[in-house]
Amino acid sequence: MIHNVHLPALTRERLTDVVVLQIWLLFYAASNSTLAQIDCGDRLNRCHRFRGRGDKIARWIWQAPESRLKPLQDFAQDSTPIIDKRKWVKQLACEAFRLLKKPNGTLEALDNQTRTPWQKVASDFLIGFYENVLREAGSPRKRNPGFPAYIFSGKNPSSFGAQDFLTAFQAANPTLFICPACDESKYSTKAGSIKTDIDHYLPKSKYPHLACHPYNLVPSCPACNQRIKKTSDPLTCQKTSLGTRRKLEDIFCLYRESGLWNKTYLEVSPKSQNISTQIGSLKAKRGLNIGDRIDALQETYRIPERWSEQVNEIEPYVYRKIEALLNAFDVSADDSQMLLDCFDYSLSTDYIEERGQNPYSIARAWLLAALINEAEEVLQTSSISQVKSSALLKELQIRLGNGTNENFLQESSTSNLFNKDKARSRIENARQVRRIIKNNGYIDTFMESNNK
Numbered sequence: 001m002i003h004n005v006h007l008p009a010l011t012r013e014r015l016t017d018v019v020v021l022q023i024w025l026l027f028y029a030a031s032n033s034t035l036a037q038i039d040c041g042d043r044l045n046r047c048h049r050f051r052g053r054g055d056k057i058a059r060w061i062w063q064a065p066e067s068r069l070k071p072l073q074d075f076a077q078d079s080t081p082i083i084d085k086r087k088w089v090k091q092l093a094c095e096a097f098r099l100l101k102k103p104n105g106t107l108e109a110l111d112n113q114t115r116t117p118w119q120k121v122a123s124d125f126l127i128g129f130y131e132n133v134l135r136e137a138g139s140p141r142k143r144n145p146g147f148p149a150y151i152f153s154g155k156n157p158s159s160f161g162a163q164d165f166l167t168a169f170q171a172a173n174p175t176l177f178i179c180p181a182c183d184e185s186k187y188s189t190k191a192g193s194i195k196t197d198i199d200h201y202l203p204k205s206k207y208p209h210l211a212c213h214p215y216n217l218v219p220s221c222p223a224c225n226q227r228i229k230k231t232s233d234p235l236t237c238q239k240t241s242l243g244t245r246r247k248l249e250d251i252f253c254l255y256r257e258s259g260l261w262n263k264t265y266l267e268v269s270p271k272s273q274n275i276s277t278q279i280g281s282l283k284a285k286r287g288l289n290i291g292d293r294i295d296a297l298q299e300t301y302r303i304p305e306r307w308s309e310q311v312n313e314i315e316p317y318v319y320r321k322i323e324a325l326l327n328a329f330d331v332s333a334d335d336s337q338m339l340l341d342c343f344d345y346s347l348s349t350d351y352i353e354e355r356g357q358n359p360y361s362i363a364r365a366w367l368l369a370a371l372i373n374e375a376e377e378v379l380q381t382s383s384i385s386q387v388k389s390s391a392l393l394k395e396l397q398i399r400l401g402n403g404t405n406e407n408f409l410q411e412s413s414t415s416n417l418f419n420k421d422k423a424r425s426r427i428e429n430a431r432q433v434r435r436i437i438k439n440n441g442y443i444d445t446f447m448e449s450n451n452k
């Protein structure tokens with residue numbers, strides 16, 4: 001994930017109950033060849049987490065003969081020895097609880113070709129919970145009522161479905177309006193409506209026991225979910241020289257760590273003469289061993305490759321912003337340092353205020369930083385202030401391209417909107433970012449000190 005995502009306490013609580021219930025029911029079906037509603041309810045009532053609600057929960061299972069009861073019964077009736085079925089369910093339980101507590105080690109992916117018939121019906125049962133309840137994001141409650149309140153433990157149980165998931169996510173991530181995986185599409189508005197796909201980070205086809213897992217579900221844009229990622233598995237390593245499987249600690253763990261934006265820098269070459277802007281790779285912050293995470297992001301979501309394909313959208317925004325800035329601020333044409341300060345201020349606001357709010361803020365910030373570095377170099381090659389500024393303006397004219405008002409600096413407003421002193425800390429921070437690019441380094445204290 002490019003952006004930070006926080007897991008709402010409500011989602012963690014509700015979906016943990018769902019995962020525990022699913023595993024419990026599979027154990028029950030692995031141990032009994034015939035299933036009976038009353039017996040199932042009685043046994044659930046003996047389980048601490050579901051005490052007092054067992055009858056209702058059993059009725060809920062029996063109320064959905066096709067999606068819930070039948071696959072569970074098929075699993076129970078399969079002639080495979082109980083010990084084998086229980087061993088397999090135990091493995092699923094261990095993996096699901098590991099992801100809840102401390103994600104590490106390997107997960108076993110279920111292969112469509114090699115899975116047994118009883119593993120298939122168990123998978124259908126597990127995935128069925130997701131299909132019935134969380135699939136239709138934003139659909140009316142009548143069609144998508146969610147899990148009933150009596151499924152849940154805790155003091156204030158309430159029903160829980162797709163819209164509850166999305167509303168809770170937005171409340172826990174109030175400044176994020178862009179798909180956290182790609183930084184490419186808006187999926188939410190400031191008015192508060194959020195309607196988007198709920199994506200499985202680890203695909204449910206290979207990890208059916210994680211189909212409703214709180215640490216495996218994240219709102220993503222339709223491009224990521226339906227077109228790019230689909231069922232690709234971050235734990236499958238495409239560089240076979242490194243082995244075919246990644247461990248959990250080798251991939252970005254959803255909700256557990258900050259987004260990759262503050263652990264990486266983006267290689268960008270601004271356009272010059274006839275060569276258009278080139279967006280290269282995401283590179284790890286120096287000293288951080290996150291090469292696998294970056295590879296997994298590229299292989300799963302095609303980031304930053306997708307940014308490179310959208311450079312024609314990313315680039316004009318950056319140039320227009322510089323132009324607007326120069327028009328708005330009363331900067332004298334012969335004050336080259338003031339010009340640079342303006343640019344750095346713009347870089348700083350781009351990076352802090354627009355991050356997660358408008359598409360491509362990360363790529364735009366790195367492009368802008370690279371651009372200012374080049375302009376600064378022009379300044380350093382001349383010694384007289386007036387010559388310096390002329391050279392910088394000429395350089396900018398090349399960057400800004402056709403259709404730009406050539407006199408934008410001369411036409412700037414007379415009010416001094418740009419208060420250098422107030423903007424000082426931001427300018428200094430932006431300069432740090434630019435130094436990172438120059439030194440082929442990384443974002444460091446810049447983001448940490450301005451995160452709030």
Ligand SMILES: [Zn+2]
Binds near residue numbers: 180185221224
């Ligand atoms: Zn996306």
